[in-house]
Amino acid sequence: MSKADYPYPEDEFDAISPDAPTGVHRAPRSAWSRWWPFLVVLLVVPVLAYGAVEYLSRTGDLPQSGGGTSQEQPEVPAEEDATGGEGDGTEAPEGEAEAPVPEATTPAPEPVLTTPVAVLNGARVSGLAGRVADELTAAGFTDVTPDNATTALPAESTVYVASEDLRPTADLVAATTGVPTVEVAPDRADGGIVVLLVTDPDA
Structure with missing residues (x-):
């Protein structure tokens, strides 16, 4: 209702003091006054959350995904260097020389079963x-020839060998x-091995 449509005459209550407010409307607020609380929340809350996480992670009270809190695992001491000899019980006593490492030995030569062997009967x-030739063939020799002795006989049955290199074969x-x-x-070995029999070895 406007003042022109007011049907009653003005009285003392209609008089408006110049010091009195003319209405209940407030002055318009600026954009900053409306947004600054939200900006404070956006800035302060992440900072507080980050500080809380850092604090809990340092004290070991940070919750784990499986439940409970994180606890520091006990440190496993690193093994002592094997070459250092500390605590491993392998260090040689002071003043005691270490045992020498044995040198690799050359394997003994094997018998050569293809060596020609002549068995001569002088008994x-x-x-x-x-x-006797059959016994040698059964032992693995591949070139054995039996025959009669035609040379001077030794005092006892003897195995003659052409060289020392054939000694392992002659021993067999x-x-x-x-x-x-x-x-x-x-x-007397004829380039190989000769078995000269003056008696029967099995007798």
Whole structure:
């Protein structure tokens, strides 16, 4: 209702003091006054949250995803250097020399079973050379020839070998035939090994 439509005459209550407010409307607020509380929340809350997380992580009370709080794992001491000798019980006592490392030995030469072996019968026992030759063949020798002796006979049955390099092979021949004597004699070994029998080794 406007003042022109007011039907009653003005009285003392209609008089307006110049010092009195003319209405209940407030002055318009600035944009800053409306937004600054939100800006404070946006800035202060993350800072407080970050500080809380840092504090809890340092004190070990930060909750874990599986429940409970994080606890520092006990440190496992690193193993002592094996070469240092501390605490491993392998250090040699002071003043005691370490045991020398044995040098690698050269393996003994193996018998050569393809070496020619002649078995000569000088004992006048029928079939002796053939029987002894069969024993050598059964032992693995591949070139064995039985025959009769035509040269001077030694005092006892002997295995003659052409060189010292064939000694392992001659030793195997002697062990197989039962002849105890082995002699290096190139002139009687015929370039290989000769078993000269003057008695029957099995007799």
